Amino acid sequence: MHIKVIVSVSALVGVASAQQAAWGQCGGIGWTGPTTCVSGYTCTYSNDYYSQCIPGTAATTTTKTTTKATTTSTKTTTTSTNPSPTLYLCGDSTMAKNGANDGATDGWGNQVAKYFTGITVNNQAIGGRSARSYTREGRFNTVIGLVKAGDYVVIEFGHNDGGSLSTDNGRTDCPGTSTETCPVTYNGVAETVLTFSAYLENATKSLKAKGAIVILSSQTPNNPWEGVTTFPGTGSPPRFVAYAETSAGRQGATYLNHWLYSMDLYKRLGASATNAVYPNDHTHTSPTGADHMARSFIKGLMCGSNALKNKINTSAASVVTGSCL
Numbered sequence: 001m002h003i004k005v006i007v008s009v010s011a012l013v014g015v016a017s018a019q020q021a022a023w024g025q026c027g028g029i030g031w032t033g034p035t036t037c038v039s040g041y042t043c044t045y046s047n048d049y050y051s052q053c054i055p056g057t058a059a060t061t062t063t064k065t066t067t068k069a070t071t072t073s074t075k076t077t078t079t080s081t082n083p084s085p086t087l088y089l090c091g092d093s094t095m096a097k098n099g100a101n102d103g104a105t106d107g108w109g110n111q112v113a114k115y116f117t118g119i120t121v122n123n124q125a126i127g128g129r130s131a132r133s134y135t136r137e138g139r140f141n142t143v144i145g146l147v148k149a150g151d152y153v154v155i156e157f158g159h160n161d162g163g164s165l166s167t168d169n170g171r172t173d174c175p176g177t178s179t180e181t182c183p184v185t186y187n188g189v190a191e192t193v194l195t196f197s198a199y200l201e202n203a204t205k206s207l208k209a210k211g212a213i214v215i216l217s218s219q220t221p222n223n224p225w226e227g228v229t230t231f232p233g234t235g236s237p238p239r240f241v242a243y244a245e246t247s248a249g250r251q252g253a254t255y256l257n258h259w260l261y262s263m264d265l266y267k268r269l270g271a272s273a274t275n276a277v278y279p280n281d282h283t284h285t286s287p288t289g290a291d292h293m294a295r296s297f298i299k300g301l302m303c304g305s306n307a308l309k310n311k312i313n314t315s316a317a318s319v320v321t322g323s324c325l
């Protein structure tokens with residue numbers, strides 16, 4: 001990844017403004033927040049849509065002590081455990097810090113760190129994004145540029161991936177589960193739209209090539225108790241749930257059925273407790289609801305085989321309920 005270091009003009013002329021926290025966004029098209037970083041971090045150009053506060057001067061080829069042991073007799077490449085791994089989260093508002101940015105909601109990625117130990121959570125989720133727009137804006141590239149061997153990456157999309165391309169909103173994916181393409185013109189620019197699976201798998205390949213361990217997680221459900229008194233059951237997930245599973249299988253990534261574990265939790269919580277965590281709509285949860293979604297992710301992780309489960313703080317996660325599904 002090519003990296004330019006941005007020196008903020010306001011910093012040079014001494015204009016007082018809040019400094020962005022570690023790993024936070026500090027620039028890009030449409031960005032109106034802080035453009036300088038806290039001490040020890042530098043605002044670093046990632047793409048036209050995103051500059052980020054990165055430790056030191058720039059995340060150029062970091063030579064951290066990660067070693068790669070390749071067995072000669074088989075085609076298996078084993079990457080040694082990263083001594084201080086990072087868990088990167090790629091997703092939409094249901095995962096992002098502050099959720100829908102309405103002062104009432106939060107994303108599960110902002111609640112999950114307390115259930116881990118020995119790993120740093122770096123939440124790169126951002127509201128309104130789909131697998132397509134996250135790709136087009138270079139946000140996967142940002143994470144691909146940051147990951148080191150032995151880091152973990154969770155990718156979870158779906159809420160913004162549906163809809164019709166006849167009135168293209170820049171987020172809708174091409175229908176299908178494979179190499180289908182849809183030519184569109186978005187914002188006056190010709191674009192070949194790919195399927196949800198193609199975006200997920202393209203990112204997964206690049207992340208795995210850098211030694212990252214990828215988890216494709218299905219989207220969280222909308223409030224299943226909205227307007228009903230009988231739990232609707234788990235027979236009709238949104239189509240992106242199955243797409244994530246298919247893509248994980250094709251790419252040798254871990255699939256975590258976050259949708260199913262969340263539905264199970266909501267079923268056990270019941271109607272009133274579930275409705276209470278949806279303050280504004282049926283998609284975005286309160287911080288309490290985001291914590292529920294963090295717990296259902298942890299439950300799915302505990303029930304699976306991905307090595308990230310070894311980073312669960314069992315004491316903190318003792319509040320996580322439910323059975324393996």
Ligand SMILES: *[C@@H]1O[C@H](CO)[C@@H](O)[C@H](O)[C@H]1NC(C)=O
Pocket residue numbers: 135140141144194199202203206
């Ligand atoms: C594949 O992923 C890379 C890395 O995110 C990105 O630069 C590229 O545009 C993607 N290709 C397609 C066809 O989406």
Ligand SMILES: *[C@@H]1O[C@H](CO)[C@@H](O)[C@H](O)[C@H]1NC(C)=O
Pocket residue numbers: 114116117118313314315316
């Ligand atoms: C694990 O979680 C408990 C309870 O939240 C907390 O007190 C403790 O500091 C955590 N331990 C580690 C090693 O993170």
